[in-house]
């Protein structure tokens with residue numbers, strides 16, 4: 139199969155055709171894998187091979203961690219004045235923006251996502267995030283304390299706390315927002331004076347490798363940001379490496395738990411951003427058309443490959459039929475196609491594996507007796523496309539209600555009162571996000587505190603901000619990305635006590 143004309147035209151204009159084989163980025167240079175081979179990177183819209191990247195093994199990981207260790211220990215980055223780190227990170231943000239067309243095209247090429255989303259979120263919000271975190275480099279502070287122990291008599295103490303960089307950071311990221319999520323980890327780590335080994339998902343390594351080159355162009359010293367490509371084996375070797383002080387992972391809950399165990403064995407610090415099964419609660423004072431629009435955005439944005447996707451929608455019974463009809467109509471209208479086509483609203487899923495996984499959930503839901511009201515089939519010829527799919531009247535114990543699908547599939551269910559809505563919404567091991575849809579402030583204030591989720595939206599869904607800490611309750615994670623909270627994740631607190 140050939141790259142479709144649109145993709146080809148777009149990539150040729152940016153000089154991105156025929157990327158060939160790409161090695162790891164270690165210590166400021168491209169390095170071929172030591173003993174592993176190469177992994178294919180495919181365009182999900184056409185299934186065509188677009189590049190091959192290193193399938194890294196322990197020796198490659200060791201080389202990258204050693205480079206990051208040297209760069210940390212020699213003080214070339216950590217020892218810089220914070221204002222200088224800020225300046226270099228701002229330069230990196232400028233370069234990300236200056237190469238925005240290229241980075242967005244690479245992101246669409248490897249994920250299949252809409253070019254507009256790649257431009258706005260992975261590139262636009264990503265660059266803003268680097269700038270936001272650069273600002274923190276000069277604002278990391280501790281506190282002074284008045285100690286009054288008075289032992290031995292006559293001795294006084296002056297005490298203070300300071301935050302120090304956590305050390306060498308292993309950042310392991312997924313494929314849904316490859317550049318944005320990489321930057322959520324790389325930017326605060328670098329702002330705090332850490333050095334980084336970044337491992338992107340095997341499906342989406344291209345923007346991470348380009349980011350490392352841009353970091354060098356921005357003036358970051360060699361070894362400060364290293365990128366190793368590969369799959370689970372590479373990730374496992376990285377997080378188990380004794381030279382890694384801090385692990386920052388975004389991905390599935392199963393892998394996150396395994397990483398947590400590995401980290402605890404040597405007491406490495408860790409942040410885990412994991413899966414979700416996020417509920418939307420629509421109260422009966424809400425306009426069902428508006429709620430349906432919100433639900434469509436909540437579940438179909440990025441083909442549902444969003445960890446906060448609103449994949450369970452609970453609607454108060456008086457509005458249930460209307461809202462279901464409106465949501466099904468919206469799902470049926472969405473235009474499916476290449477992410478490079480500006481008319482497209484739903485692109486392909488990221489891989490054959492993800493397509494098979496999502497279709498297994500859809501087929502399983504049918505077999506379990508869920509009522510299909512929209513979609514339910516693969517779309518187009520070739521490529522990993524799935525129709526936006528709506529199931530109704532699903533039961534709390536069905537797999538599409540309990541398990542994370544990570545695709546454009548939503549289950550819509552009725553409820554009678556707020557207590558029932560909250561019981562259903564909280565009936566999950568996950569606790570990443572939730573949304574409430576109502577214009578009645580008293581009802582909103584009653585419901586929000588009772589939702590067990592790291593972020594709760596009111597009359598919106600999937601909205602993140604660089605300033606707003608993001609992470610999960612329950613099995614959706616440990617620690618936080620974004621905002622000031624992220625700075626705490628990449629620093630160690632030290633107390634200093636001086637007798638005088």
Ligand SMILES: NC(=O)c1ccc[n+]([C@@H]2O[C@H](COP(=O)([O-])OP(=O)(O)OC[C@H]3O[C@@H](n4cnc5c(N)ncnc54)[C@H](O)[C@@H]3O)[C@@H](O)[C@H]2O)c1
Pocket residue numbers: 310311312313314337338339340368369370371372373374375377388389390391393394396397411412413414444445542544570610614615
């Ligand atoms: N909470 C969040 O912020 C957030 C954001 C996006 C995605 N996610 C989650 O990510 C998942 C989808 O992404 P995925 O399929 O790439 O997840 P995944 O857990 O399979 O892989 C994530 C990353 O971990 C690596 N990896 C796999 N096995 C590993 C191991 N044993 N040790 C170390 N690294 C390993 C992968 O190569 C990849 O880079 C979903 O569950 C989704 O909810 C969470």
Ligand SMILES: O=S(=O)(O)c1ccc(CO)cc1
Pocket residue numbers: 259314315319443444445446600601602
């Ligand atoms: O990383 S994710 O949680 O999947 C995510 C959610 C929302 C957005 C857009 O605001 C980006 C990434």
